[in-house]
Amino acid sequence: MDPSQVKIPPMKDxxxxxxxxxxxxxxSLCEDERMKYVLERLVTHLHDFARETxxxxxxxxxxxxxxxxxxxxxxxxxxxFILLSDVLGLSLLVDSIDHPKPPGSTEGTVLGPFHxxxxxxxxxxxxxxxxxxxxxxxxxxxLKDTAGRPIPNVKIxxxxxxxxxxxxxxxxxxxxxxxRCVMRSGEDGxxxxxxxxxxxxxxxxxxxxxxxxxxxxxxxxxxSHMHFMxxxxxxxHLITALYLRNDPYEMSDAVFGVKNSLVVDIGRxxxxxxxxxxxxxxxxxxxYDFVLxxxxxxxDLRARxxxxxxxKLGRKVKIVNGLPVxxxx
Amino acid sequence: MDPSQVKIPPMKDxxxxxxxxxxxxxxSLCEDERMKYVLERLVTHLHDFARETxxxxxxxxxxxxxxxxxxxxxxxxxxxFILLSDVLGLSLLVDSIDHPKPPGSTEGTVLGPFHxxxxxxxxxxxxxxxxxxxxxxxxxxxLKDTAGRPIPNVKIxxxxxxxxxxxxxxxxxxxxxxxRCVMRSGEDGxxxxxxxxxxxxxxxxxxxxxxxxxxxxxxxxxxSHMHFMxxxxxxxHLITALYLRNDPYEMSDAVFGVKNSLVVDIGRxxxxxxxxxxxxxxxxxxxYDFVLxxxxxxxDLRARxxxxxxxKLGRKVKIVNGLPVxxxx
Numbered sequence: 042m043d044p045s046q047v048k049i050p051p052m053k054d055x056x057x058x059x060x061x062x063x064x065x066x067x068x069s070l071c072e073d074e075r076m077k078y079v080l081e082r083l084v085t086h087l088h089d090f091a092r093e094t095x096x097x098x099x100x101x102x103x104x105x106x107x108x109x110x111x112x113x114x115x116x117x118x119x120x121x122f123i124l125l126s127d128v129l130g131l132s133l134l135v136d137s138i139d140h141p142k143p144p145g146s147t148e149g150t151v152l153g154p155f156h157x158x159x160x161x162x163x164x165x166x167x168x169x170x171x172x173x174x175x176x177x178x179x180x181x182x183x184l185k186d187t188a189g190r191p192i193p194n195v196k197i198x199x200x201x202x203x204x205x206x207x208x209x210x211x212x213x214x215x216x217x218x219x220x221r222c223v224m225r226s227g228e229d230g231x232x233x234x235x236x237x238x239x240x241x242x243x244x245x246x247x248x249x250x251x252x253x254x255x256x257x258x259x260x261x262x263x264x265s266h267m268h269f270m271x272x273x274x275x276x277x278h279l280i281t282a283l284y285l286r287n288d289p290y291e292m293s294d295a296v297f298g299v300k301n302s303l304v305v306d307i308g309r310x311x312x313x314x315x316x317x318x319x320x321x322x323x324x325x326x327x328x329y330d331f332v333l334x335x336x337x338x339x340x341d342l343r344a345r346x347x348x349x350x351x352x353k354l355g356r357k358v359k360i361v362n363g364l365p366v367x368x369x370x
Numbered sequence: 371m372d373p374s375q376v377k378i379p380p381m382k383d384x385x386x387x388x389x390x391x392x393x394x395x396x397x398s399l400c401e402d403e404r405m406k407y408v409l410e411r412l413v414t415h416l417h418d419f420a421r422e423t424x425x426x427x428x429x430x431x432x433x434x435x436x437x438x439x440x441x442x443x444x445x446x447x448x449x450x451f452i453l454l455s456d457v458l459g460l461s462l463l464v465d466s467i468d469h470p471k472p473p474g475s476t477e478g479t480v481l482g483p484f485h486x487x488x489x490x491x492x493x494x495x496x497x498x499x500x501x502x503x504x505x506x507x508x509x510x511x512x513l514k515d516t517a518g519r520p521i522p523n524v525k526i527x528x529x530x531x532x533x534x535x536x537x538x539x540x541x542x543x544x545x546x547x548x549x550r551c552v553m554r555s556g557e558d559g560x561x562x563x564x565x566x567x568x569x570x571x572x573x574x575x576x577x578x579x580x581x582x583x584x585x586x587x588x589x590x591x592x593x594s595h596m597h598f599m600x601x602x603x604x605x606x607h608l609i610t611a612l613y614l615r616n617d618p619y620e621m622s623d624a625v626f627g628v629k630n631s632l633v634v635d636i637g638r639x640x641x642x643x644x645x646x647x648x649x650x651x652x653x654x655x656x657x658y659d660f661v662l663x664x665x666x667x668x669x670d671l672r673a674r675x676x677x678x679x680x681x682k683l684g685r686k687v688k689i690v691n692g693l694p695v696x697x698x699x
Contacts, residue, residue, distance in 0.1 A: 051621035051622070052621050052622065052623075052626070052628070054629055054630040055462055055626055055627075055628060055629050056466065056629075057463055057466035057467055060459045060462055060463050060466070060626060061459065061463075063459065063626060064458060064459035064626065067586075067588060067622065067626075068586050068588070070586070070587040070588070071585065071586045071587060072587065073585070076585065076586075078423065079423050079425070079429065080586070082419050082422050082423050083419060083458075084458055084459065086415040086416070086418060086419045087415070087458060087460055088459065088460065088463055089415060090411050090412060090415045091460060091463050091464055091467065092463070092467065092679060093411050093679075093680070093683060093685070094407065094408050094411050094693075094694070095467050095468075095672070095675075095676045095679070095680075095693060095694050096408070096464050096467060096468075097464075097467075097468050097692075097693060098464055098465065098468045098469075100408065100693075101455070101460070101461075101464045105449070105451040105452055105455060106451075108437065108440075108441060108451050109441050109444045109449070109451050110441075111437075111441060112437060112438050112439075112440060112441010112442055112444065113441055113442070113444070115438045115441065115442070120434070120438070122434040122435075122437050122438050123434055126430070126434060129393060129412075129413055129416060130389045130390065130392065130393035130413065130417065131416055131417065131420060131430070132430075133384055133389055134386055134389050134390075134417055134420050134421070135420055135425050135426075135427055135430045136427065137385060137386035137389070138386055138420065138421065138424050138425060138426075139424075139425075139426050139427045140427075256400065256402070256405065257396075257397050257399070257400045257405075257409070258399040258400055258401065259396060259397070259399070292380035293380070293396065297384055297389060297392060297393065297396075298384075299384060300383055300384050300385075301383040343424070346424075347424045350421060350422075350424070351422070351424075354422060356422070363426075364423075364424060364426060364429075365423070365424050
């Protein structure tokens with residue numbers, strides 16, 4: 042590199058007090074306003090973290106080696122950094138910020154690492170789990186917009202573990218998907234299917250994230266739940282899950298996914314349900330009414346939330362491409 | 371795991387506003403007070419970073435995949451996370467916090483990734499570089515304590531690149547160390563040796579950290595410098611380097627290592643030096659007087675700095691094993 046091309050503003054003598062401003066200065070030539078803002082906040086918080094903890098060289102090295110181990114264990118089917126983000130509550134936070142929900146709509150929650158793109162498409166009334174040891178469960182749902190109108194033809198991904206708490210992808214010999222499906226809502230916004238009653242299970246805890254949980258005296262369990270993902274043009278992509286009330290881990294989910302509005306009771310089919318859906322009376326039953334939010338509602342709410350949150354922090358920002366950057370005008 | 375052993379305080383309904391407190395709650399059973407404090411600060415800053423930037427799901431994923439790539443490229447001889455810490459100014463900050471220097475003592479700076487443990491021990495007056503293309507440089511130094519007394523028998527590691535800006539370990543065919551040595555100070559605290567005049571060089575920039583620098587319009591260069599490391603029982607381990615004044619990258623070091631007190635001029639040997647050290651007149655000459663700090667002085671100063679910095683932030687802490695933890699009494 043030709044030294045005459047060094048256009049970076051000269052740095053001052055570096056000390057623990059001015060290093061942060063110096064890093065901002067050297068990063069200030071970044072032409073992407075959003076990236077510059079994100080980096081500026083990242084460096085500020087990283088440095089404040091070190092200053093407030095008086096981080097020792099040994100702790101710093103322990104941290105870097107931990108992150109190295111997290112990276113090393115990642116494969117095509119294992120994403121340990123997402124898991125780390127999950128157990129630190131960051132995943133839930135980012136979802137809450139990026140997919141805000143107006144009152145009355147269905148809240149989102151963590152995606153988790155077990156969604157796949159190869160689930161079979163089933164039609165309403167089919168079964169999405171073939172584990173003979175699971176408790177058969179009838180699931181009957183409706184899908185509406187915030188004005189109460191049914192939304193037909195929404196692509197719905199549903200996935201759950203088998204009765205031992207393992208997803209199909211956790212079995213080395215997996216030859217085809219099970220415990221997962223894709224289906225579509227009908228003209229009346231209804232979709233229903235047969236599944237098994239969810240059970241609790243541990244997140245993968247044989248890696249660095251598991252070791253961290255152990256040091257923190259935390260268990261790796263997730264309460265019993267079933268995942269749902271809804272996609273239709275014009276509606277905000279909804280990733281959510283339903284959690285069973287009174288699960289032993291309901292109040293201590295290792296990845297902070299539980300929200301009150303997503304906790305449900307497993308009921309029993311009465312005579313009407315039994316007749317209508319062709320199951321025995323007392324068959325286990327899960328019902329839920331999902332409410333999707335339009336893209337426009339979501340982006341308006343997201344921008345409003347951004348403005349409000351940053352106003353409260355005394356930061357003057359403008360929204361560019363849906364995301365805040367400092368307003369320097 | 372027996373669910374009856376779930377002793378974690380129950381979490382409340384999770385929202386963007388209370389998730390941070392919920393993560394602190396679930397981490398609060400950690401028995402290591404220091405680790406608990408570090409985690410509490412880490413989670414707070416991580417979450418505040420997401421809230422202040424209104425981090426999008428896409429940006430979050432970009433970040434996690436970047437960290438995964440950083441981990442993947444690490445090997446026994448390449449530590450990309452240290453490099454990332456270096457280019458974000460964190461390494462210099464942590465060194466400044468952990469190895470504070472009283473006025474008049476030699477400041478520390480970043481270690482960098484090229485120190486090895488296999489350098490040959492040489493005696494004073496020997497040569498530590500055998501690159502015929504480098505400009506021969508005589509280096510004459512003294513080593514004293516803060517009271518001005520010479521410190522004999524200090525183990526001194528010295529390392530620099532060859533004349534093309536590459537360390538020996540960067541050559542695939544390396545069969546023995548070069549451009550590095552270990553030596554000891556004499557009874558009078560003096561050590562001197564032959565080297566070559568340092569040249570600027572780029573940090574490894576073919577990986578994710580290099581890509582990041584490019585996006586930020588930053589160059590990967592370090593100004594010309596020579597590394598020194600001093601070890602003797604009773605003295606704080608000093609990792610430092612001397613930088614050449616007027617180097618094209620003096621004001622824009624990619625890893626923020628330059629401190630004013632470590633910037634030196636390359637002089638020319640006069641008649642006295644020429645005679646005493648057996649070099650021609652006008653031979654390139656570097657002289658420096660290093661001042662080491664005792665362990666006791668350092669730990670006292672570190673504790674005082676911690677107290678002061680945290681008092682200023684309104685945090686009541688006590689120092690345990692040299693590091694702050696919240697003072698809850």
